[in-house]
Structure formats: structure tokens, C-alpha cells
Amino acid sequence: MFVNKKILVAGMISLAAIGMSSAAFAQSALETYPSKPVTLIVPFPAGGVTDVVGREIAAKLTEALRQPVIVENRAGAGGNIGTQALARSSADGYTLGILTVSAISIAPHITKKPGFVPAKDFVPITNIVNGPGAIIASTNAPFSSLKDMVAYAKANPNKLTYASVGSGSIPHLTAEMFAKEAQIQLTHVPYKGAAPAFQDLLGGHIDLSFETSLVTASTNYAKGKIKVLATTGSTRAAALPNIPTVAESGFPGFVVQGWFGLFAPAGVPKPIVDKLNTITQDALRDPKIRTKFEQLGLQSAGSSSHHFAQFLVEQDRKWSALTKSLNIPLE
Numbered sequence: 001m002f003v004n005k006k007i008l009v010a011g012m013i014s015l016a017a018i019g020m021s022s023a024a025f026a027q028s029a030l031e032t033y034p035s036k037p038v039t040l041i042v043p044f045p046a047g048g049v050t051d052v053v054g055r056e057i058a059a060k061l062t063e064a065l066r067q068p069v070i071v072e073n074r075a076g077a078g079g080n081i082g083t084q085a086l087a088r089s090s091a092d093g094y095t096l097g098i099l100t101v102s103a104i105s106i107a108p109h110i111t112k113k114p115g116f117v118p119a120k121d122f123v124p125i126t127n128i129v130n131g132p133g134a135i136i137a138s139t140n141a142p143f144s145s146l147k148d149m150v151a152y153a154k155a156n157p158n159k160l161t162y163a164s165v166g167s168g169s170i171p172h173l174t175a176e177m178f179a180k181e182a183q184i185q186l187t188h189v190p191y192k193g194a195a196p197a198f199q200d201l202l203g204g205h206i207d208l209s210f211e212t213s214l215v216t217a218s219t220n221y222a223k224g225k226i227k228v229l230a231t232t233g234s235t236r237a238a239a240l241p242n243i244p245t246v247a248e249s250g251f252p253g254f255v256v257q258g259w260f261g262l263f264a265p266a267g268v269p270k271p272i273v274d275k276l277n278t279i280t281q282d283a284l285r286d287p288k289i290r291t292k293f294e295q296l297g298l299q300s301a302g303s304s305s306h307h308f309a310q311f312l313v314e315q316d317r318k319w320s321a322l323t324k325s326l327n328i329p330l331e
Helices: 005-032 049-065 077-087 101-110 146-155 170-182 194-202 214-222 270-284 287-295 305-325
Strands: 038-042 069-073 095-100 122-132 134-138 161-164 187-190 208-211 226-231 257-265
Touching (some): 038 049, 038 077, 049 095, 049 122, 049 257, 049 270, 049 287, 077 095, 077 101, 077 257, 095 101, 095 122, 101 170, 101 257, 101 305, 122 270, 122 305, 134 146, 134 194, 134 214, 146 226, 161 170, 161 194, 170 187, 170 305, 194 208, 208 214, 214 226, 270 287, 270 305
Parallel strands (some): 038 069, 038 095, 161 187, 161 208
Antiparallel strands (some): 134 226
């Protein structure tokens, strides 16, 4: 086929110019960023675990970026309000967010209109922490290990009750995931809050709880107020080193843990994402931060933005399949 060489050369020059222009823009964005304070949205109230993690990361970002990184608590709707706020923010790197498994991986499968589409509205920067949970039991329960709990449940279908903070919550989904894996039947008792649910467990009115907070579990376990049957992370938790994981207790591959990640709105230039990723990963290597997170029952994570994106795809598949299998109605 005949090709006009002048047109071909002109086209190649144009493409090169576009490539140079894009590269120059990216470099310029990196060199001038940040030139003003950065907002870090935490979609939960001040004082909670997510807030503590957010403030630790904000302090490290402030130090490295030489600009204030200001935490803004945008609580409500299980984290969805703050998550929506980040999705609607400008893609300039001046608004970031600490988002969680509840909003990113679960809410889209149990909420009709969450107000955002994770894969389209956000750029994952890095995972910050993973939060393994624990399967705990009342001191009145006639078993002290996960193996014995399963045996009791098989002999007494639907007799064991477990508390959660509502349908579609992580405790509810974790319990049903485990029941399916162990081939047992448990009775779900939803509560309007974590506090009344835990009080009923302490009082022996509820048999089990699939806790997301190791702080709550370890504190009450140390006081002899509960039994801890297993933890749900991939490895034993520093807060409960003598307690086996669910995988160690006869259910290989069973891992359920929450996570908090650093995100930006879709469209933020890659050089800025890479810069924030490097700073955050460096922060997560700090022994003081790792120790503080362990005291909260969390495990420092950190990953490339690419690997974090792959992790999110896996999480989406996992929670989507579970919510569909449970026929949880969209709210």
C-alpha cells in the first residue's frame, strides 16, 4: 500500500510531541506537588481506629511533603458519606482518603446506590493495614476451641446464636462464610450497635461473636470475660499470639480481615500517586508506627499501587460471591 512519507513523518512528529507534552505535564505535576495543604478524608468519627490510623499517616505525609495534611472526619452511613465525598473531589492530589473494606468491597454489593463505583471513581495508592478479627464465645459456652464449637454446632443445628451489628456487616458475613465452610447452622441475632451486642455476649445471652476488633477481644480475654476460639487473619495476631488462626484450626485457606487503604480520586497523575505510595510505604516501615498499629490489633501492610489494585479485584470477587450466596437484599 502506498504511504505518503511526508504525512507519515509529520504524524510521527505529532505523536512524539504529544508524548513529550504528556511527559512534561506529568513531570511538572510532580515538581509542583504539593503547593498547598492536602485534605485527608476519614469516613468515620474522630477517635476511632480508622481515625487513629489516618492521623498517623497524615503526620508522616505532612513531614515528607512539607505541607500540612489535614484530617477531615466525614462520618456516616457506615463510611459511605466520606467515601462519596472523595469520589466527588478534584483529581489534583489535594484530597485523599482512608477507605475501608466495608465501603469499597462490600457496600457496592449490598447497597442499591452507594454513590460511587470503586473501580471507576478511585485510584488505589496503597494498602495501609490489615485488621484480622476473632471468633469469640461467651464464658458460658460448652466449648473452648473452634474444633469443639463446630462439633457442638453440628450436634445442635441452629442452637448456637451469634451477634452482629446488622445484615451485611462484616461480622454477619464472616459468620456466614465460616458456617458455610464448616457446614454448620448458626442463628443470626442482629443488633443496632456493637456495644449492646457485646454486652449480651458478656452476659451469656448470646453464644458467639465474630469480632472485627482485636483490641476488644484481647482486652476482655485478658480479663477472663470471654473465650477466644480463633483469629481470622492469615497469620497469628500479635495481640493474641497464643490463639490459633481459623486456618490452623482445621480450615486451611480461611482468611477474613478488614483493611484500610489510601486512595485518591480517579484521574490523579501517576507521578503523584507514586510519590504518595513511596512516602506511605516508608512510613509503614517505621517500628514506632508498626508497634502502635499492633496495639490496635492491626498489621501494617503497604504495597505498590498495582498490587493493591489486584488485591481489590480479589476482594470484590470474594465479597460479591458471598453476598449473592446469602441472598442479602439490596438496601
